[in-house]
Every structure is written in C-alpha cells, then in structure tokens.
Amino acid sequence: MPELIPFRWPALWTDGAKLDLLKGTPINCIAAEAPPPFSLGGLPFVKLDKDRPPEGVTLQDGVWPRVLAATRKDAAGGGATGSAWVDSNASLVRLAKLRDPGKIVWLTYTPPDGKEVVPLDSFVKPITEAEAFGAHWIIALDTFFAGQIDKRDEKALGQWQRMMAALRLTAARREQRAWEPVASLAVASTFEGDDKLLSEEFLNLAPRRHLAYRALRAADIATASFTRQKAVLYLENTPPQGAVLARLLEFAQAGGLLIVPLGTVQSPPEERRSEHTVRRAGKGRIAMPLDKWEDPFTLVDQVHVLLSHREDPVQVWNGPDMDTYYVAGPNEGQAVAHLIPYASGATLPITLSFRQTYRRARLVTLDRQTTVQPTRGPLGTEIAVPEFTDYAAVELEA
Amino acid sequence: MTRREWILGAAAAGVAPSLRAAGAAPALPVALARCRAYDATVLANLRKIFDQLGGIGSLVAGKTVAIKINMTGSLRARTGYRPAWNTRWSHPVVIGAAVHLIGEAGARRIRILEGSTEDDHPLEENFFIGGWDPADLLGAAPHVEMENTGCLGSGKEYKRLDVAGGGLIYSAFDVNHSYTECDVMVSLAKLKEHEQTGLSLSLRNMVGIAPGAVYGDSAGYDQPAVRPYGALTMFHTGNRQPPEGTPPEKDPKSPRELGYRVPRITVDLVKARPVDLAILDGIETQTAGSGASLEDGAPRHMRLINPGILLAGRNAVCADAVAAAAMGFNPLASRGTAPFETCDSTLELAEQAGIGARDLQKIEVIGARIADVRTAFR
Numbered sequence: 001m002p003e004l005i006p007f008r009w010p011a012l013w014t015d016g017a018k019l020d021l022l023k024g025t026p027i028n029c030i031a032a033e034a035p036p037p038f039s040l041g042g043l044p045f046v047k048l049d050k051d052r053p054p055e056g057v058t059l060q061d062g063v064w065p066r067v068l069a070a071t072r073k074d075a076a077g078g079g080a081t082g083s084a085w086v087d088s089n090a091s092l093v094r095l096a097k098l099r100d101p102g103k104i105v106w107l108t109y110t111p112p113d114g115k116e117v118v119p120l121d122s123f124v125k126p127i128t129e130a131e132a133f134g135a136h137w138i139i140a141l142d143t144f145f146a147g148q149i150d151k152r153d154e155k156a157l158g159q160w161q162r163m164m165a166a167l168r169l170t171a172a173r174r175e176q177r178a179w180e181p182v183a184s185l186a187v188a189s190t191f192e193g194d195d196k197l198l199s200e201e202f203l204n205l206a207p208r209r210h211l212a213y214r215a216l217r218a219a220d221i222a223t224a225s226f227t228r229q230k231a232v233l234y235l236e237n238t239p240p241q242g243a244v245l246a247r248l249l250e251f252a253q254a255g256g257l258l259i260v261p262l263g264t265v266q267s268p269p270e271e272r273r274s275e276h277t278v279r280r281a282g283k284g285r286i287a288m289p290l291d292k293w294e295d296p297f298t299l300v301d302q303v304h305v306l307l308s309h310r311e312d313p314v315q316v317w318n319g320p321d322m323d324t325y326y327v328a329g330p331n332e333g334q335a336v337a338h339l340i341p342y343a344s345g346a347t348l349p350i351t352l353s354f355r356q357t358y359r360r361a362r363l364v365t366l367d368r369q370t371t372v373q374p375t376r377g378p379l380g381t382e383i384a385v386p387e388f389t390d391y392a393a394v395e396l397e398a
Numbered sequence: 399m400t401r402r403e404w405i406l407g408a409a410a411a412g413v414a415p416s417l418r419a420a421g422a423a424p425a426l427p428v429a430l431a432r433c434r435a436y437d438a439t440v441l442a443n444l445r446k447i448f449d450q451l452g453g454i455g456s457l458v459a460g461k462t463v464a465i466k467i468n469m470t471g472s473l474r475a476r477t478g479y480r481p482a483w484n485t486r487w488s489h490p491v492v493i494g495a496a497v498h499l500i501g502e503a504g505a506r507r508i509r510i511l512e513g514s515t516e517d518d519h520p521l522e523e524n525f526f527i528g529g530w531d532p533a534d535l536l537g538a539a540p541h542v543e544m545e546n547t548g549c550l551g552s553g554k555e556y557k558r559l560d561v562a563g564g565g566l567i568y569s570a571f572d573v574n575h576s577y578t579e580c581d582v583m584v585s586l587a588k589l590k591e592h593e594q595t596g597l598s599l600s601l602r603n604m605v606g607i608a609p610g611a612v613y614g615d616s617a618g619y620d621q622p623a624v625r626p627y628g629a630l631t632m633f634h635t636g637n638r639q640p641p642e643g644t645p646p647e648k649d650p651k652s653p654r655e656l657g658y659r660v661p662r663i664t665v666d667l668v669k670a671r672p673v674d675l676a677i678l679d680g681i682e683t684q685t686a687g688s689g690a691s692l693e694d695g696a697p698r699h700m701r702l703i704n705p706g707i708l709l710a711g712r713n714a715v716c717a718d719a720v721a722a723a724a725m726g727f728n729p730l731a732s733r734g735t736a737p738f739e740t741c742d743s744t745l746e747l748a749e750q751a752g753i754g755a756r757d758l759q760k761i762e763v764i765g766a767r768i769a770d771v772r773t774a775f776r
Contacts, residue, residue: 210474301517301519305519305520305523308523308526309523309526309527310526310531312526315527315529316474317474317475317476317481317529318474318475318476319474320472320474320475349476349478349479351476351479351481353529377529378529378530378531379526379529379530379531384479
C-alpha cells in the first residue's frame, strides 16, 4: 500500500466537485476530524484523533513555519539576543520520530486564522519543511486560498501546482528519510519531566546557532554507538547513574568530550571555559556547568564553544534564518543537505562548507536540478548555492 | 648615515621624523607595494615594506604587540559568494604575514585582537565561524594569542584609557585589558569605504577597540553586559551614556549627528591608544562599504574589486592619507566632498589633533607610486 499523503478538505468546498484537483497529484487521502458530507470518489478518509492516530502515524500539532513578524509597532518578533524568532517544526518532528521510531509524523496545524492575511506563496514551505525532516504536513488551505481556487485564480492554481511539485520532489527521494544526521554532537535526554522544556528547546534552538546534533533517548545511551560523535551532552539536570554513566565515561575515556550536569563527577577541574569547568578523563574531557542549566539558547552557545566550531560538519553563510539538515547514507559516501529557509522570499546566494570531501554535488530546488562543482575552501568542500525560495537540497557524493 | 639608519635612530630616540615640513602633526613615511593575491607574495611584500620603513625590530623586540584586526559585522555573512576576508575583513594571509614578521623581529608576545557585535566567543571560534582555521595564525610565530575584546575576555575587569589632551567627545574609555597590557599597537585594517564615515582604514579600525559589552546595544545602564551584542549605537547617535562607572561623554549637548560624532570618537580612541604601526590590506576589497548591495540599481551599489596593494606606516594618519589617495580620494577633502559627503573628515580631525599629517606633500611614499597603483573606488 502506498504511503498516505494527506489533505484536509477545505470547509468552503461543500461538494466533491473539487476532487478533480487532486487527480494526478501525490495526495491520496483526505484527513480530518470528521469526513466531508459527500462521496470522496474512492479516496480513503483518515480520521484525525490524537488518542487513536492512524496506524503507522504519529500526530503532532506543529506551528506555521516562518520568521515571526512584528506584531506590534514597537516590538519586532525577536529571539534570544535579538536574532529573529523562527517558528520551526524541525525539532518537533525529529523528537517525534525518536519517540515513535518507524512511524511517520503528520503535522496537523492549519494556516494562521483571524485577521492575518496568509500569502498564497507561503503554503509551499509547510510542505517542504515537513518533507525535509521526513514528515507530512496535512495540507490545509485557508478560506482565501480555497476561494481563489474556486475562482480558478491563476496565482492560486500556480501555487497549488508548486505545492504538488514539492511533494513529488521528496517522494522521489524517500530512501533518504532513513539517513542519519551528520553531527559531532549527540544530545541525550529523557525529554520528559522537569527538564523537558530545557531539552526540547535546546533542540529547537540549536539550528539558530547552526549547531548540528543527533538526538537520542537517555534510555538508549547504554547501548549506543558514538563513533561519529566528538561530544555527548547529557541534557538533564540530574546526574546520570549506573550503566548510563558508565557508557558516558567510557566515551570520554576513549577521547570524547562529555558534557554532564553539575555533580556528575568529583575530579578537580583543570580549566574553566564557556561557563563550564573542564577536566581530563583518559583521552577525553568532561565538562560540567558552573550552575544548573536553565537557559537553552545560552546553553546551545556554550556547548558549541565547548565542542568548538572547528567540529561543525557543515557551515553556512548568508543563511541566518535557515535550517541546514545534513544527513548521510549508511556508507557516508552519499549525503544530502536539506536547506530550509524560514524567511519569506528568495534567499541570498548561500555558501556551504562541508568538512568531508565531496567530489560531486547536485543542487535540487523546486525549479531546477543542476550539477554544481564543489571547490576546495579553507575548511573543507565548498558549494555555492544560488538564490532560491522555499527549499533546496544539495546531494553529495564522496 | 643611510636613510634607514636615520629613521631607526629617530624612532629609537622617540623623535617623530619629519621628512618634510610637517607643522604640528608628524609626517612619517608610508611604504606602498603592489601585491595582487593572497599568496606567498604577501609575506615577501610585507617584509619589504617593513624594511622600507626602517625595520620593525626596534619597535617590537622584547615587547608585547597587540594587533587589532578587522572582522566587523556578521560572521556568517558573505558578499555574494565572496568570503568576508576578501571584502571587508583583514585577510588571514596578511595577518599571518604580519604576525610572522613581528615574531621574527623579536616580539615577546603577540596578541591578535578583535571585538564582536554578536558574541563573547573566544576569537579563535569566530575565525572558524568566518571560515578560517586560526591555527594558521597562532602558529605563525611563537607566543601568539587571540582575544575577543568586545567583552572582558580573559581579563577580570575593564581597563581605563585616558584620551591624551582631554578628548573631543569622551575623555576616557573602558576597554579590554589587552589594550593596556601591550607595548606596541598595530592597526591592521582593510582598504575600504564606510557608509557613514567615508573611509574605514587604520584609524576607523580602532573604533573596534571599544568593547560592545560596554558601548554596544547590549550594555546595561548600571553595568556592562556579559556578552556583546549589537552595534555601537551610543557612539553613532549619542542616544545614551555608557554604563554607570564608565566615563560619560564630556558634553551630552554636543551634536547627536553620526557624521559629527563618529569621526571625533575615532580620534579620541586613537589618542587614547595610539597606533604604532598601521597596515592596510588592499589586495582585495569591496567598494561602498556596509549597507551596499551587489545588485544592479541598488541605492548604494557595491563592486568587488582587486586594488592589489599593501601598505604600512608608523603613523596611522599618514598611512590612511596614502591609502585614501590610492583609492582615488583626496585626503585633504573636508565635509561635503567625497568620500566625506555627509560627515566630517576623520583624517582632518586627526591632523588637527596632532596625530599625523594627511597632506601628501608632506608624506614620503616609499616603494610603488600612488599614481601607478591607484584604483578608483567611485
């Protein structure tokens, strides 16, 4: 059975005449809290009930992805230390996949309502964002968009076609969904309890600092392999114990950087760096905070300095509000960097620098697929990515 | 006595050698070289330039040397695809060459310094973010360190620098300890224009010694911020005074206009921490400075250019005057004339303050001729 690609039927469309719109598109089911009051012409209907999600699916609320605009004249939407605030579903999807491995994540949010005017060209990003992280957004049109489709408005129909093109693009690359994040840092936590907000926000805000991570559950640490990681952050304010602590110490002894909560080890520190004390442990180091961790954005920065930007597997220039989700196949010879800009409109010309050497690269956008020539930069393989909107992927071969 | 011996002797005696009549402001030679690429020729050219200035041994031997580089603006921004090193920052190859030669000349310790408007990271981290391995510079000579001077860095408190002569806007500044714990100050700047002050050369580069945690947008009213963030708006507009305990402006009723304030604050900073050696990287750069765009039809259009020059001098005003001329500007220009259309001339104010001469008639240019290497920025 093909994978279900869901669409939320607009309330404005009170009969099945618009079902023609879905013909020949990747959309193959209607999803909603209640079925529309007419025949769906053979299309399956999937009831959305958080307590009883469809088989093989995990439902998550999510947010309309964007850079948050100013809501008051005197107050621009700002994140920590003044950078723009980005509403992103990246960490939500990645955590949901961690909690329910093997299930596909469906994002159930709908376009902003009320007085806000949602530009037609902003409906592509929810699709590209979700698909880049291996999820589906339950495509939902607002009343204006649905009305414009009703009127056969050229711009609305054009945007609809662009949305379907985004679905086709990722459908053709579905095997990449199993690829693992390339990251020097592993972030391990229960993602529950008192430190739930801290750990979840750390993952949410890490991309704002361009800090790549691999997330794993604390329960999996004892059996986890960290061969691709240079550092492990145990993101709980209660020190690890037992087999978990033993595995983490083993990682440090073998040469890794272990970042653990206050009180985990008693050995005297040799230096102070980035609001943490650092001591040697075998071939590696152990860092502990001076005080209990509280501010996730500050912690992202501190961890990044402890690890060093030297260890960034990919760097990006001219993409301040962009997520770079870099994943590699099983043999690491193949990789792809998904570029998800959250600001509206076209990006600037982007430069990516990968620590790994790649000999071939292909740029994939909604408008074109082209071969690009990697060049050797001071810190690795550089790829020039011309301006694009909504989404781009750089497919790489070593 | 050779000319080199005469310059060395004069420098050792602490006498500012005036090769021609210089009036109150000293006029020191400036060495200028054609240097077309960031490759091995940079070291050879800079060595020759230092030799032409009489050598730097007497200046740096046994001393702690601070090198204020320029890494202004966002660390993750490029002009198109061109790295910031090639457009608006001091290029690491030039920094590395300077570090190597200063070390070779016997410096006891070399500190590479720059602030940040984004973070309190170690400067080494900001090099990585900018796209360069700092090990290239830290290994260019013995005893090389780096520090982000936008905040306390490795210091425990800010150190005060009094402005010689009392100052035009400020009478003193609180700065990172590295600027008081040095014997020799080198300003290693990019050859570039500035949107608001006309030129951004070795004098303007010294504005960056003011820590963002004290004078930037993140500064508290009762004390400096822990982390620098944002522009030095209080310098630009005079919208507020520095944190309590930091010397305020002399006259809060003086004009609040950027074009009046920043050139004067620049002069104050150079009077507070005089520049002993100015080096200008004009190998590759961009026109029009910050706020401009590569796009055709932009209100302020920018070009990526390769002037292919490197120059240095023991007097920052003289070096900047020669640099300005090499950019196609008249260093004697005043407000209203390019490149100072909307601001007072920092060169003029610095000359009036007795820092150095800007009249090319008074400055000996050694090496390449300005006319032969001039690149019109406009």
